[in-house]
Amino acid sequence: MTQLQLFRASILHFPEPTTQFNRDVACFRDGALVIEQQRIVAVGQFEDVAAQYPQAQIHDHRGQWIIPGxxxxxxxxxxxxxxxxxxxxxxxxxxxxxxxxxxxxxxxxxxxxxxxxxxxxxxxxxxxxxxxxxxxxxxxxxxxxxxxxxxxxxxxxxxxxxxxxxxxxxxxxxxxxxxxxxxxxxxxxxxxxxxxxxxxxxxxxxxxxxxxxxxxxxxxxxxxxxxxxxxxxxxxxxxxxxxxxxxxxxxxxxxxxxxxxxxxxxxxxxxxxxxxxxxxxxxxxxxxxxxxxxxxxxxxxxxxxxxxxxxxxxxxxxxxxxxxxxNMLRTYGEGYKISQLQNDPLAPLEGLYMMTQGPASAYGLTGEIGNLNPGTMADFVILSPQFDELTQLRLADESEPADVIFALSMLGDDRAIAQTWVAGVCQYEKNKKE
Missing domain, CATH: 3.20.20.140 (Metal-dependent hydrolases)
Known part of the structure; x- marks a missing residue:
């Protein structure tokens, strides 16, 4: 039997295509993402999801955030x-x-x-x-x-x-x-x-x-x-x-x-x-x-x-x-500056949408990439927002999701990427020795 894997972390994604980015974002502060082989099986609040999958191997990433690849x-x-x-x-x-x-x-x-x-x-x-x-x-x-x-x-x-x-x-x-x-x-x-x-x-x-x-x-x-x-x-x-x-x-x-x-x-x-x-x-x-x-x-x-x-x-x-x-988050940060110069600042969650569910929807690929919905391929990123003394000072544990994305767009880089998973396999892990 294939081992289910459950990742416990704060979770942020857009389940559906939208233009209402603040309204339609899904955020689970104590969340769980369950994968089996290449695909996502479940996503939601940790307490609820863990009860449904008691046999899953748990990866505890509390204090970190999971977003779509x-x-x-x-x-x-x-x-x-x-x-x-x-x-x-x-x-x-x-x-x-x-x-x-x-x-x-x-x-x-x-x-x-x-x-x-x-x-x-x-x-x-x-x-x-x-x-x-x-x-x-x-x-x-x-x-x-x-x-x-x-x-x-x-x-x-x-x-x-x-x-x-x-x-x-x-x-x-x-x-x-x-x-x-x-x-x-x-x-x-x-x-x-x-x-x-x-x-x-x-x-x-x-x-x-x-x-x-x-x-x-x-x-x-x-x-x-x-x-x-x-x-x-x-x-x-x-x-x-x-x-x-x-x-x-x-x-x-x-x-x-x-x-x-x-x-x-x-x-x-x-x-x-x-x-x-x-x-x-x-x-x-x-x-x-x-x-x-x-x-x-x-x-x-x-x-x-x-x-x-x-x-x-x-x-x-x-x-x-x-x-x-x-780094796509830093790229959004420069996009924010361009829009700010024109008195039309690009909001953090819209920026995140433009690199996840937005392109997946534009390309007809929402069933495969761009979100964390059950059935989607298990492409996801584990972020460590507090990766140095400055980001530890800037980002409290209870920072709002938009604030986390925005802070990383200005202060972050690859140091904020703890792991990158592709089709259920960890293809990058920070500080891992080859």
Whole structure:
């Protein structure tokens, strides 16, 4: 008989999709989470749950908090090693740092090593699912999916497609982009917990022929993800207009090629027009908010008014390596500052929602990730809010949940992550000796 495991701690999650974050959050100050093999069996008050499962092995984490495994909705695994590189704005940064670094991933051994380092950084920071950009090398995506499969992580990833306006050593062509992407879809999509994302880097690096080829795949595989960049930088937007003069704007380029739909996740979306926000809402596409990256590259300040008005899902993302941290709670903290500058502060529980149930709902995955409901995969994080003398001083035992999340968004980092569990297995434990 499989051993049930019961985790006693304070528990915080959103059981259902919502826009009423304070009202619809579930919080159990003395809570219990029961798992059996890969999935959650029960969640609730400790006294009630423990009485139902007297045979369960108890893990006592009183004084700590359990939240769902975090979902990072936009980041680049090849850029792990170039995080925190001094640079100018987007286009200069790509040419100076990004493209030379990504060339290294033509070496399978190098790609395999960086895949392991990248996933370890996610787990160390409590992230159990990422929407990840690979490189133009399909073998590098194989390496990433293989490494994630060994850990049974739910990963969404794709081969970057570029056939112009990038160095020759990183170019593919319309035919190879389509063939490589189709091979990767057939090999990895819906295999285990893997999900595939068609990944044109952004409109300027794909010709019309390549966009058309990827658009054919988008129609052929309606449940794959689509991930790319959109309206990050004003110079970039003008460049897109010059390359696609027949389109009605940046979003319209993707729309022309059947890439604006459910499970389309557009990174940044800082400078969208009203019509573009309306179209995003109609299509049920998501906008990935990347605050640390937007600040680091000086791209602009994301405004929440328009996506709220037009019912566009906004999801949180680190955008490593222009993003400056793998830690999603710290990423929310920078998002709070951006919203505070616009007199519209982003509340802590809304920030938590944007990295848990919010993206799971946007992607149609609420039965698998993003919450702690019975039946969901046992992806969860055990937080230690009082991880040093300052946080011990700042956070009393009876701090409200929103205050705990907010304090960790300003003061926390990987030191606040005690354990990260993926599909019922502890894949990271702080201070554990290998």
């Amino acid at each position: 975090l979902i990072d909705s936009h980041l680049h695994y090849p850029q792990t090693e170039m995080i925190a590189r001094y640079g100018k704005q987007l286009l200069h940064w790509l040419e100076t740092y990004t493209f030379p670094t990504e060339d290294k991933f033509k070496d399978p051994a190098y790609a395999a090593r960086l895949s392991e380092i990248f996933l370890q950084q996610l787990l160390k920071n409590g992230t159990t699912t990422g929407l990840v950009f690979g490189t133009v090398h399909s073998g590098a995506v194989d390496s990433l999916f293989s490494a994630a499969s060994e850990k049974n992580m739910a990963l969404v990833a794709g081969k970057v497609c570029m056939d112009r306006n990038c160095p020759p050593f990183l170019q593919d062509c319309p035919q190879s982009a389509q063939q490589d992407s189709a091979r990767l879809i057939d090999k990895w999509h819906n295999q285990g917990r893997n999900l595939y994302a068609l990944t044109p880097r952004f409109a300027p690096t794909s010709s019309e022929a390549q966009m058309a080829a990827l658009g054919e795949l988008a129609q052929q595989y309606p449940d794959v993800f689509i991930q790319t960049h959109l309206s990050e930088n004003l110079e970039e937007i003008e460049w897109v207009k010059s390359l696609y003069p027949e389109c009605g704007g940046y979003l319209d380029v993707y729309d022309k090629y059947h890439m604006v739909r459910e499970r389309s996740v557009f990174g940044h979306c800082i400078h969208l027009t009203d019509d573009e926000w309306i179209r995003m809402g109609e299509a049920r596409a998501a906008a990935a908010f990347c605050p640390t990256s937007n600040l680091f590259l000086g791209s602009g300040l994301f405004n929440f008014v328009k996506p709220r008005l037009h019912n566009v899902d906004v999801v949180m993302a680190t955008d490593v390596g222009a993003g400056t941290t793998f």
